[in-house]
Every structure is written in structure tokens, then in C-alpha cells.
Amino acid sequence: xxxxxxxxxxxxxxxxxxxxxxxAYDAWWIPIRPNTDAAMMAGMAHYIFTSNLQDQNFINKFVxxxxxGTMPDWAKDKENFKDYILGKYDNTPKSPEWAAxxxxxxxxxxxxxxQLYATTKPAALKASWAPGRNAYGEQYNRMAAALQSMTxxxxxxxxxxxxxxxxxxxxxxxxxxxxxxxxxYESIKSDRWAHCVLxxxxxxxxxxxxxxxxxxxDGVIPNIRGIFWQGSDWFNQLTNINKEIQAINxxxxxxxxxxxxxxxxxxxxVLFPIATHFERHDVALPWYKGHYYIHRPKVIEPLGESxxxxxxxxxxxxxxGGDQFGKRYNPKANRDYFLYNDxxxxxxxxxxxxHKVMAHQHVDMSWAEFQKxxxxxxxxxxxxxxxxxxVEKGVPWPTASGKIEIFSGQLAQYDDWTxxxxxxxIPAIPKWIEPFExxxxxxxxxxxxxxxxxxxxxxxxxxxxxxxxxxxETYEQEVTINAADAKKLGIKTGDTVEVFNDRGKVVxxxxxxxRCMPGVLVIYEGAWLDLDENGIDRSGNPDMLTLDEPxxxxxxxxxxxxxxxxxxxxxxxPGWDRLATARSHVFRRDL
Amino acid sequence: xxxxxxxxxxxxxxxxxxxxxxxxxxxxxxxPVVPAQQFGFIHNxxxxxxxxxxxxxxxxxxxxxxxxxxxRVMYVEGGTYPAVYAYKVNMSxxxxxxxxxxxxxxxxxxxxxxxxxxxxxxSSLCIGCRRCEAACPYGAPxxxxxxxxxxxxxxxxxxxxxxxxxxxxxxxxxRVLDIGPIDKLREATYPTKAMAPHEKDKLVRQVxxxxxxxxxxxxxxxxxxxxxxxxxxKEPK
Ligand code: SF4
Ligand code: SF4
Numbered sequence: 001x002x003x004x005x006x007x008x009x010x011x012x013x014x015x016x017x018x019x020x021x022x023x024a025y026d027a028w029w030i031p032i033r034p035n036t037d038a039a040m041m042a043g044m045a046h047y048i049f050t051s052n053l054q055d056q057n058f059i060n061k062f063v064x065x066x067x068x069g070t071m072p073d074w075a076k077d078k079e080n081f082k083d084y085i086l087g088k089y090d091n092t093p094k095s096p097e098w099a100a101x102x103x104x105x106x107x108x109x110x111x112x113x114x115q116l117y118a119t120t121k122p123a124a125l126k127a128s129w130a131p132g133r134n135a136y137g138e139q140y141n142r143m144a145a146a147l148q149s150m151t152x153x154x155x156x157x158x159x160x161x162x163x164x165x166x167x168x169x170x171x172x173x174x175x176x177x178x179x180x181x182x183x184x185y186e187s188i189k190s191d192r193w194a195h196c197v198l199x200x201x202x203x204x205x206x207x208x209x210x211x212x213x214x215x216x217x218d219g220v221i222p223n224i225r226g227i228f229w230q231g232s233d234w235f236n237q238l239t240n241i242n243k244e245i246q247a248i249n250x251x252x253x254x255x256x257x258x259x260x261x262x263x264x265x266x267x268x269x270v271l272f273p274i275a276t277h278f279e280r281h282d283v284a285l286p287w288y289k290g291h292y293y294i295h296r297p298k299v300i301e302p303l304g305e306s307x308x309x310x311x312x313x314x315x316x317x318x319x320x321g322g323d324q325f326g327k328r329y330n331p332k333a334n335r336d337y338f339l340y341n342d343x344x345x346x347x348x349x350x351x352x353x354x355h356k357v358m359a360h361q362h363v364d365m366s367w368a369e370f371q372k373x374x375x376x377x378x379x380x381x382x383x384x385x386x387x388x389x390x391v392e393k394g395v396p397w398p399t400a401s402g403k404i405e406i407f408s409g410q411l412a413q414y415d416d417w418t419x420x421x422x423x424x425x426i427p428a429i430p431k432w433i434e435p436f437e438x439x440x441x442x443x444x445x446x447x448x449x450x451x452x453x454x455x456x457x458x459x460x461x462x463x464x465x466x467x468x469x470x471x472x473e474t475y476e477q478e479v480t481i482n483a484a485d486a487k488k489l490g491i492k493t494g495d496t497v498e499v500f501n502d503r504g505k506v507v508x509x510x511x512x513x514x515r516c517m518p519g520v521l522v523i524y525e526g527a528w529l530d531l532d533e534n535g536i537d538r539s540g541n542p543d544m545l546t547l548d549e550p551x552x553x554x555x556x557x558x559x560x561x562x563x564x565x566x567x568x569x570x571x572x573x574p575g576w577d578r579l580a581t582a583r584s585h586v587f588r589r590d591l
Numbered sequence: 592x593x594x595x596x597x598x599x600x601x602x603x604x605x606x607x608x609x610x611x612x613x614x615x616x617x618x619x620x621x622x623p624v625v626p627a628q629q630f631g632f633i634h635n636x637x638x639x640x641x642x643x644x645x646x647x648x649x650x651x652x653x654x655x656x657x658x659x660x661x662x663r664v665m666y667v668e669g670g671t672y673p674a675v676y677a678y679k680v681n682m683s684x685x686x687x688x689x690x691x692x693x694x695x696x697x698x699x700x701x702x703x704x705x706x707x708x709x710x711x712x713x714s715s716l717c718i719g720c721r722r723c724e725a726a727c728p729y730g731a732p733x734x735x736x737x738x739x740x741x742x743x744x745x746x747x748x749x750x751x752x753x754x755x756x757x758x759x760x761x762x763x764x765x766r767v768l769d770i771g772p773i774d775k776l777r778e779a780t781y782p783t784k785a786m787a788p789h790e791k792d793k794l795v796r797q798v799x800x801x802x803x804x805x806x807x808x809x810x811x812x813x814x815x816x817x818x819x820x821x822x823x824x825k826e827p828k
Contacts, residue, residue: 002638002765006787023677024640024765031673458642469657470650474643482672514672 001025010120012113014040014105016453017480017522018515030113031517033439034451035560036103037131039432041143043099043107044114045085048150050095053118055152062391063149064399065407065429072401072409081146081406081429094432102432102440104517118151122158130455135435135560138553142406142430149404155391157383167384170285170293171360174352175310175345176330186222187211191239191548191556194247197224206423209554226253230309233463235264236529236541239556240548242504245535257309260467263529272312275302281345283352291378293357295371298342310345311338406430424552436549437562439519448501448562450485450521454542457524466528472575477540478511480522481565486512491567498536498568499523501561504544506537507572510565521565525558530573538573613805623689626708630746631686631773631810633785636798636819638767639679641666648762649683652747659733661744662759667800669818678816680798681768683744683759684731685809686710692723692732704748708773708810711745714738728802729809746770773810790814797821 002024005011011027013019014037018029032040048054059066065075067082079089087093096107096114117123127144131137145162153159188196189209196208203221210219227248229235235244248254248267256268259276277284279302284294302308310330315338318326323335330337333344353367363376370376389395396402400409412428414420427433437444439451459475460466479499481491491497493512498505499521508523516522523542530539537544547557641664649655649662662683670676686703690710693701700716701723703709712723712732719739724732732743747757755761760768766784775781779791786794794812796804798819813819 002767005638006789018673018675018677020641020677020679024638026637029673029675470647473657473660474646484672513668514670514675515668515677516672518672 010116012116014113016451016517016520017455030105030109033102033104033517034453034520035131035134035435035438036440038136038139038143038430039094039099039102040105040110041140041147042085042094042430042432043096043103043110044117045081045143045147045150046094046099047096047111047114048118048147049082049085051115051118053115054150058152058154059150062154062397062404064401064403064405064409066146066150071407075407075409075412078407078412079427079429084429084431104439117147122153122156123151124158124160125153126160127162130453130559133555133558135437135547135549135551135557136433137551137555137557138426139430139433143432145404146406146430149406154404155385155387155389157385157388159385161386166289167386167388168289168291168378168380170291171352171356174283174349174356176332176348186220188222189550189554190234191550193224193227193238194240194244195548196222197247197250198243200224204418206418209421209423209550211421224251226251226255228255228257229264229268230257233258233262233264233526233528235267236262236463237526237543238548239543239546239558240503241529241537241541241544242535243548257312259306262463273304273306274312275306275308279303279306280308281342281349283349291380291384293370293376295374297371297374307338308341308345311341314338421554422552426552435560436547436557437560439562441562444562448564450519450563450565452499452521452523452542452545452561452563453559454523454525454546454561457526460526463526463528466526466575469575476511477508477524477527477574479508479540479565480511480513480516482516482518482520483512483514485518486510489566491565496568496570496572497565498570499540499542499545499563499565501545501563503547504535504537506540506542506544507568507570508540509572521563528575532570536570538571539575540572609803610805624703624705624708626703626705628706629686629688629708629773629810630751630770631708631776631812632683633769633771633776633783633812633814634681635765635767635785635790635814636678636680636816637793637814638765639664639681640765641679642764644762644764645681645759645768648758649744652758653742655733655735656737659735659742661731661733661742663730667816667819676816676818678819680801680813680819682729682731682811684710684727684746685729685807685811686746687810688808691726691728691807695722695726697722707746707751709746709748709751711748712740712742714740714742717741728806767814773812776812786814795820795822 005025011025012030013022013027014030014032016031016034022029059070063070065071065080068080071078071080083089085094092098096110099110100107117125125144125148127141132141141162148154148160148162154161192208196203200223201221205219205221238244254268255270256265257272257274258265259274265271277296278299281298282296284296286292314326314330314333317329318335326335332347337344350367353370357363365376390397397404399405406429408428411426417423417425439445456462459471465471479497491510491512493510495510496507497510498507523540525542527539527541529537529541532538545563546561550556643664646660646662646664653661665680667680668675668677686709690703693703693710697720698716698718700713702711702713717740719741721734721741724734724741732741734741750757756770760770769783769785771781771783779794793814795815796812798813798815799821
């Protein structure tokens, strides 16, 4: 990105905050009300259609349902995207002026950006993930896909396709997973577990996203009696923590695997101490878009009684299902795997390297060499562009129609939404749908006038490493508030404030800045829950305030939150230890 | 910026008189070591994303507990919504040509290397009087309460002697922090990724809110943000 900037690339940031990325890339900052991105993009689409700036060739060739001409024959009577945008169905053109009312970006800026995006070739609309983690977040992602395809920016170098639009894929996991060893078909949307526990048996399948896959036992509302947490500080990270606290008291058993005691661990009946990645042999795969592998040798033996997750599961398999199940679960291991796992782990990793990486990815380096070098980085012979072959060679897209489905044939054919994975209706074309709560809701904002968003922090990974003093020293857990808003409330940087709504209350220091849109509050997710005697969280964990109602397509509505803020005498506790408050703000603020 | 500014009482200052005073003071107390080649830092205030990986790498290398920070990435922001700006100023010790810390040390623990001008503190001689901490205009010396000594950045002398770059530089994923011979860095003739060729005219010795470099002649240069320049003050964009 930095090199792109040096080569003259221009950046635009649409975000409620002026981020450090915006400053580093010298971006044109367009502040936007949270959870309204789909409306803004509809306004851009309107401008592009009415100014005839769309790439009609690309649309005709590759896209289904962008306009009347690209609708499949069987769906000629259904709504298409262009006519929706132009207001043919509801007499409401989704014009930039219409969008401005909703998203708080001026119509002029929407037009200017639409013009820029449609006429700059190529242009990458990087629809990042936070705006999708919202009520009807899927509409935002699909709206972005509509803009990307109407401008022909998919499958070309310098463009960008929506979602995980990546062209290079790592070879999957090395460790055993026999997917038929323990079949259980039922699944629910994970942020609905508390809802399910608290309301059982009076729960409808659509409320918890219970997916009817047509298998035995399927569709039966689960009577959840126990939870097994692994690889995540789940309780601390899911939505509406107060509801989770109520639900957890109803469970018979909570098991937690972790290498440190986290807030989730405090609520567990059984706590398994897990070896860290320094204490087991593994390979690190790139997250998202890297193209490399990192060898992770076992540096020390696991401390104390800790074991790897896989040792625990193998042992459990033996104890629950006898030798047969144990062997099936972990075919390379014997019963003594609980004590001696090194040779087996190496065998899995070596097999993965030789039969997957070397065999499929044209890698010459041997397993022994890879272990010696510790890292393998792919040298790509050309830049890998997602969907390049679809555009250049006419390979059909992996959809039912073989095209980019702006009109989704699948969604258009559901009649009973309660029998789908979604539970509730999702329109067949991307549309602006009013979120459960947002700044445009006059009634709800009368009570809680601020919209709270909870982005990922950069000083920890979600909640991981919150117990590292060095990292907490670099940034404070705090609530960001616009300077004009703060002035009205008499709040100054460093003041302790409480942020609250009907779901909960947290206590944090305030960071007052011009870099945040008025009406918006920002608290980073993942702070370790620290309740006082009244159930108020002193750490500043925003999930005390979030809504446990997922969007139909399944994403958690982490950023769909209205809240209030005021000065307080309650105490903030920056962490679980006695580390002094970060000195970072001494250098950081109000220079 | 965001909070109410504190009203300042005007102080009568005459730049020329101050300069004279500095020269007189230096002559009286200290004859600086003139190194064969002075090493220094370069930091790009604009392209730095403020991740503080450099700070953490430094703390790792030097085994520092939370508290003392040899390297400090300072956040600067300004403007009024929505016309705002932000940038970072990253500083550790500037290994000054005329270090203010050095002559204040009563035991002579602070020394400047002849080879590359690195200023280091001999911890075995430090008595923890914290005079250098007060003398340094840039907040570089850090008191380590557990050991009752003052310690600071020594540009990873061991790495330098092994022909490598310090930990902070190696940790910077944006490649906006680097070291090199300071005279060449100042002339923009030293090859470094910290600066793009067209950014030469943004190269400065001093940025806003930083002590006058005349004081100690610090070995550091910055690629300045337009709002961080002291030579030609600009309005927010
Ligand atoms: S920056 Fe401070 S501590 Fe470092 S050499 Fe200069 S005066 Fe001494
Ligand atoms: S590591 Fe580099 S980008 Fe990160 S704060 Fe330090 S200088 Fe800036």
C-alpha cells in the first residue's frame, strides 16, 4: 500500500473514524454513520447508472440480475438491481440525495466518489469486514459486489472482488480430522446460544439459525446442557455478555481449554491447561492473503500439567468411545499419545508437507529443509488475481448460473425462510434495509443518542494478549468520542466515563478527538471482563452493550449498537494486574 | 487540540541571545567527542502507521518491564472535524553530536563512541542520580526503578558491531524507520526505504513540539508532515 501511494495511487477512506491508515496513506476521509454503508453505495450505484458510467459490456457478459436485460429467463418478473436503484418498484430512487439523508455523507461527496470510482481504471473497492458485522451486513457486502461488478473491477489486476477474493490458497490443516468420526449435524448461530439456553424449549428454529439439513434429529431445538470452549475466549467475545451470564448459570457443565485463565475460564467448571504454540510442533498457515508457511518447532516441553488440544481430544475419544473411536479420531496415534505425541505430530506434519504442499503446490523444499529454514515463501510467477480466469478465459463462476449473481437465484426461490439457514428473509438483490438500531432511528436515539462501534484493537488479537503488560502500555482501553459531543457533555480526555444501554454498562477513560464523527463512540473489542459487585464492567468490554441478534445471513451485529455516555465516579480497571495506566497518552494527546 | 488550550503567558525571547548562551555554555562545560562517522536515525512521520512494533522490539531486546520506554512513538493530531490530520514522531535517543546528558553525569558513566558517535551509559558506573534524565531535551534517558539506574537506547551497539541494524529498525514492517550515517541521511544521499525519492524536500531536522536542535545537534532526521513543519507553518488541509 505504501508503495502504491509512492506510485501515485489515491486513497479514500469511508469510516466513522479518521484512522491511522487514513493519515499514513493521505486518504480523502469520508465520515459515515455506522451501519449505513449499503445506503451510500446504493446512492453511488444510482449516480453511476444515471450518468451511464457502468461497464455494460462486463455486466452483459458476467453478471446476473444487474438490470432487466441480465435477468434469467425464469425470473423476468422478479426485481432486478438497476430498477430497484432507480426506484421503479417503490417510487423511491436511491439517489445520492436519498442516501445522504441516511448515511450522513453529503450528496456531493457521494457523487464525487462515484464518479471517481467509475472512471478510475482500475479501482479497488476494498469492502472491509466491520460494516458487514451489522444488522443486514450482508446487504453491504452484496452492494459492494454490485459496485465492483458494474464497474468491471473484478478479475483484473488493481481491482478488487468482494469478500475473500483471493487467488492463492494455503493447503489445509495437517492434523487428523476424520469428518465422519463423530457426526453431529445440528448447528446454531453461535451468538444465539444464550438465547437458546434461556428460552428452551420455547424457541423457534429461525431464532437460533438452526439449519435443517435433512439429517436425523435435525430441526430439533437443542436442550443445551453443557459447553466446551476451545481456542477462544468465547464468553468474553460474543455479544450481550449479561445475557450470557444468565445463561451460563443454567448449564450443567462448562469446559474450557486455554493456556491462560481468561474471563471465559473463570466461568468454567473444568479448565484444561493447554500447551502454547511454543510447546507443540506445528506449521503456521497465513491468515487471509499471505503466501507462505512458517514452521513452528516445539521450543520447550509443555509446562506443568498442560497438554496440547489434540492430546486432550484423543484421550477423550479413547475414554468416551473406546479403542475403536480413539483410533478413528487420531489414526496415527496409539493410546500413549497423551504422554508421547512428538513422533505422531511430526508424522502428520510431514505427510501434509509431502502429500499436499510438495505434491500440489510445486514446492521442492523437503520437510527436513523446511524445518531447518523455518519459513517457506512462495515466489509467484505473476500477481495472482482472484477470478482472473473467469474474466479472461470465460471459466464459469462457481455459482448456479455460472455468473456473478447480483440477483441470487437461490435466494429468489425460497418460500419458507424459517426452513433455511438464514431464518429470515434476505432479498434476492442487494437492498438497503434499516438496521435494528442506528442513528436514523428517531425513537431509539431519543433514549440512547450515540452509535457505538467496536473495531478490532491492534494492541491485542481480539482478546488474546490483553494480559501482556507491554501491549497494554502501548494503548489504553478507552472510548473515543468526538470533541464537539464531548464538550456538550463536559467530558475531557482522560475523564472516566460510563457507556451504557439497556443491555449493560462499562467504565472507561475517554479519548476526546476531532478524528471521530459526531454521534459515534468507539471502544475496541476484547478487553477482559472485570465486573464490580453491581455487574458493571470496569474493563470497558463493549460486548456488554452489543446485541445478540445476528443478521439473517449469520454475521453478528457487533456494530449495531446504540448507547449513552456520561461522566462517572465509578472506577475503571485497565487490566487484571496492577500495571499502571499507560503512559502512552502522555505522548499521544493534545500536543 | 481536542481539549481547551491552556493559556500561555508570553515570554520575551530573543533567539540570538539564546544561541549565544548555548555556545557559551557548551564551551564552558564540555568538549564533544568528534566521531569518525556519526550514525543517526531517519523516520517518516507520515507513512508511519503508529503500530509501535519498534517500541516492543526494543523492550524485548533490552528486557524492559512495563514503564521505561527507550523508544517512544508520539501521536500528533490536529485540525477540526472533518478537516483533520494526524502523524507520528518516533524518537529514542538521538545520539547527539553535543549530548546534553553526557556532561551532567557525575561519575562519567555516559560516553560517546569515537567510531560511530553512539552515546551509551555504562550501567556499572551509573548511580541513578537521574541528572541526565533532566538534562536531555528529548526525554531519552529512562529510569529503571528495579535497578536504580538510568538506561537508554544505545542503537543496539552489539548489533551495529555485528554489522546489522538495531531491533527497532528491523521490526518496522512499514520500513519507515532506519539508521545510517547522519550526514548522508541529511543530504538524502544514503539509500533508505524510509524516504521515497520525491520526498527529499520534506526532510527536516526538527518538527513541531520538538526541542531546538541547536541545543545538542541531535542525529535524527524526519520526513515531516506538512502540519508538522516548523519552517513553513501550514493550515490544515
Ligand atoms: S537524545 Fe538525550 S540522552 Fe540521547 S544523546 Fe541526546 S541528550 Fe543524550
Ligand atoms: S514500527 Fe515502524 S510503522 Fe510501527 S510505529 Fe514504529 S516506526 Fe512506525
